[in-house]
Amino acid sequence: MESTSTTSSGPSTSRRRGKWWLAAAALALAIGGTAAAVHLPDDTSETDAPAYGLDDLQRDAEAIEALGVVGVQARVTTGSGPDLVATSGTAEAGTDRPVDGDGYFRIASTGKALVAATVLQLVDEGDLSLDDTVDRWLPGLVTGNGNDGRLITVRHLLQHTGGLHDDLPGYADHQEYLEHRYDTYTPQQIVERAMGHRPDFEPGTAWGYSNTGYALLDLIIEEATGRPWHEAVAARILDPLGMEHTYLPGDDPAIRSPHAQSYEVYPSGERADVTEVIVPDPGGYVSTTADVNRFFQALLGGELLSAPMLAEMQDTVPVGEEMQAFWPDAGYGLGLVGRPLSCGGGYWSHEGGESGFITLNGATEDGGRVVTVSMSTALGDDLLRQEQTASALVDRALCGSPG
Numbered sequence: 001m002e003s004t005s006t007t008s009s010g011p012s013t014s015r016r017r018g019k020w021w022l023a024a025a026a027l028a029l030a031i032g033g034t035a036a037a038v039h040l041p042d043d044t045s046e047t048d049a050p051a052y053g054l055d056d057l058q059r060d061a062e063a064i065e066a067l068g069v070v071g072v073q074a075r076v077t078t079g080s081g082p083d084l085v086a087t088s089g090t091a092e093a094g095t096d097r098p099v100d101g102d103g104y105f106r107i108a109s110t111g112k113a114l115v116a117a118t119v120l121q122l123v124d125e126g127d128l129s130l131d132d133t134v135d136r137w138l139p140g141l142v143t144g145n146g147n148d149g150r151l152i153t154v155r156h157l158l159q160h161t162g163g164l165h166d167d168l169p170g171y172a173d174h175q176e177y178l179e180h181r182y183d184t185y186t187p188q189q190i191v192e193r194a195m196g197h198r199p200d201f202e203p204g205t206a207w208g209y210s211n212t213g214y215a216l217l218d219l220i221i222e223e224a225t226g227r228p229w230h231e232a233v234a235a236r237i238l239d240p241l242g243m244e245h246t247y248l249p250g251d252d253p254a255i256r257s258p259h260a261q262s263y264e265v266y267p268s269g270e271r272a273d274v275t276e277v278i279v280p281d282p283g284g285y286v287s288t289t290a291d292v293n294r295f296f297q298a299l300l301g302g303e304l305l306s307a308p309m310l311a312e313m314q315d316t317v318p319v320g321e322e323m324q325a326f327w328p329d330a331g332y333g334l335g336l337v338g339r340p341l342s343c344g345g346g347y348w349s350h351e352g353g354e355s356g357f358i359t360l361n362g363a364t365e366d367g368g369r370v371v372t373v374s375m376s377t378a379l380g381d382d383l384l385r386q387e388q389t390a391s392a393l394v395d396r397a398l399c400g401s402p403g
Contacts, residue, residue, distance in 0.1 A: 015119065019144065042383050052076075052400020054084050060393035061088040064375060067386055071099040071260040075289035076397045077297060079368045080401050083290070084397075086354040091260040091376075093271065099395075104245065104286050105374045107359050108352030111285035112214050114295065116158055116313065117304050117334020119217055123154075124309045130155040137220045141191060146198045154220065156203050157213035158334035159317060163199040164212045174264070174272040181277040182253055187215040190280055207320055207332065211283065218282055230281070242399045246287040253278050255286055260376040262356030267367030269379050274355045283354055289372040292361055299336075300348060314338065324386050337360040343399035353378060358386065362394040371397040 011383040061072045065088040082121040087099035122128040134149035134157070135143050142149030147164065156162035169185055194212040201208065221229040223299040230248050238246050249255065262275045267341040278284075298304055305313065316331025316338050323330070331338045339362070340346045347362040371394050379386045 007009070021276075034131050034286050041277065045169065049328070049399055051402065052397055053402070054086065056400065057084050057086040057393075057397065060396060061086045061373070064373070064386070064389050064393065065089040065145055067382065067389060068265065068379055069375045069377040069386065070263055071104075072370065072373065072395075073099050073101050073103060073105075073260075073289055074373040074393060075101065077370045078291040078402060079289075081402060083293075085289070088378075091258075093261065093263065093273075099260055099376075100288065102245075102258070102288055103374075104255050104257070104259040106262070106352075106354045106357040107246075107285050107287045107292060107375070108279070108283045108354035108357065109211075110287075110292060110350050110352040110361065111282045111348040112352075113299070113335050114233050114285065115214055115217055115221070115229070115282050116236055117299060118221060118229075118236050119154065119158065120305055120309050120313055120334065121236055122221070122224050123312075124306050128154060128220070129314070132220075134216055134220070137223045138216065141188075141219075142195065142216070144195050145276040147195055152203045154217070154291055155334065157210075157220075159207075159332060160209050160213060161207055161317065162210060162213050163201040163206065163208060163211045164216075165194050165197040165200050166209075166211050167193040167197055168211055174220065177264075177272070177274055179276075184251060184278055185280040187218045187281060190215040190310075191219075193250050198356070207317055209320075209323075215280075216281055237304065238293070241264070241294050241303070242286070243291040243294055246285060246291045246295075248284050249278075249280060249286055250279065250284075263377045264356050264379075267376060271377070277355045278347075279354055283352070289374060292359070292372040293370040296348070296361060296363035296370045297367045300363045300365065300370075302367075304314075327382060341399055342395050347394070347398050349394070358390070360387075360390040360394055362398050364398055369398055 057074055057076060061074045064072045069089060070093050070235045071089040072120055073089050078322050085101040087101050089099060091097040091099050103209055121129065123130055130153065132154050134152045138149060142152060152162040169183060218229040221232050225232045261273055263271050264274045265271045302310065313334045313336050316333045319327055319330050319332050327337065327339055327341050337349050338346055345365065347364055349362040351360045356376060356378050358375045358378055363370040373393055
C-alpha cells in the first residue's frame with residue numbers, strides 16, 4: 001500500500017456510544033507517517049516460558065475488575081488439557097449474582113474476522129478476487145461526494161484502506177440510548193449514510209477503520225453466494241466448527257441466558273445499564289469465550305483457509321499512529337490484527353466493543369494457545385487503561401506455558 005499518511009476513523013473517547021466498532025478508543029484525526037508492511041517477530045520457545053495457570057488467570061481477571069468493570073470472564077484454550085476459565089466481579093451491579101464462565105456477550109467487531117474468513121474462502125474458491133472492485137459486485141452503490149466504487153477493492157474493504165467515512169447510528173448519552181436503542185439499519189442504509197460524506201482519503205493511500213467497508217462486504221458475500229451473508233458465515237464457519245453459541249439476534253434486543261448485564265460509564269461518572277440494544281450488522285454477533293477461542297484456534301491452525309490465503313490475511317499494514325497507544329506496534333491484515341508479544345513472537349486477534357461489552361482475544365501463530373476475555377463494562381474516559389490491563393492478560397496468557 002502506497003501511503004503518505006495514516007488515518008483512523010475508529011472509536012474515540014469522545015465517540016457516540018453504541019457504535020459497533022473496536023473497544024479501543026482512538027482520536028479521529030489524520031496523522032502523518034509512512035505505511036509499510038508490519039512483520040511479527042519469530043516465535044519464542046514455550047519451553048522457556050514461565051508457567052501460566054488458573055491462579056494467574058484469576059489474578060489478571062481480578063485486576064480488570066479492580067478498574068471498575070462490573071464483570072469479567074476469561075478463557076485460555078490450549079491444544080491439550082482442559083480450558084482455564086476465570087471470572088471476577090458480578091453479572092449484575094448491586095447483586096451477588098456470579099459471572100458465568102460460559103455466558104453470552106456481544107462480540108461486536110470480533111465478528112469482522114468471521115466475515116473476513118468467509119470472504120477469503122470465496123477468494124480461495126475462485127468466486128471472488130481481492131482485486132475485484134466494489135462496483136464489480138455492487139454497481140452504483142458507492143458514489144457521490146467523491147466516493148467511487150470503481151476505485152475501491154475487496155482488499156481495501158478488508159484492510160480498512162478504502163477511505164470510506166463512517167456515519168454510524170449511535171447515542172451520545174443515556175437518554176439517546178433509551179430513545180434509539182431499538183432502531184434498525186440495513187447494510188444498505190449504513191452505506192447510504194456514509195455516501196453523505198466525502199471519503200477520508202483516496203483508496204489505498206492510508207489506513208482508517210471503517211465499519212462501512214464491512215457492511216459492503218456483507219452485501220458482496222450475498223451477491224457472490226446468492227444467499228443472505230449471515231447464512232454464508234454460518235454454513236462456512238460457525239456450523240463446521242461447532243460454534244453453536246454464536247448467533248445474530250437480529251431485531252431481538254435481548255441476549256440469550258446466561259449473560260451478564262452490560263454497562264457504559266459516562267464522562268460524568270454515571271454508570272448506566274445498556275444491555276438491551278439492536279446492533280447493525282455485522283457487529284451484532286453474540287458469542288461465548290469458548291466459541292471465540294474455537295474460531296481463532298481453527299483459523300490460525302489452518303482449518304478454514306489455504307496456507308497461501310491465510311498468509312494473505314496476515315499481510316499487514318500499520319494502523320494509524322493514534323491507534324498505537326492502544327495497539328503498540330500493531331499491523332492490520334485482512335480482518336486480522338497482528339501484535340507483538342512481550343516474550344518474543346507475536347499473536348493474532350480482533351477485538352470488539354459494543355454497548356458496554358468489550359472483548360479482547362489473541363491466538364499464537366499456530367493457534368495452539370488462544371485466550372478471550374469479555375468485560376461487561378466500558379469505562380468511558382478510562383478506556384485506554386482498560387485496554388492496557390486486558391491486553392496484559394492476553395500477553396501473559398499467550399506467553400506462559402501451561403501451569
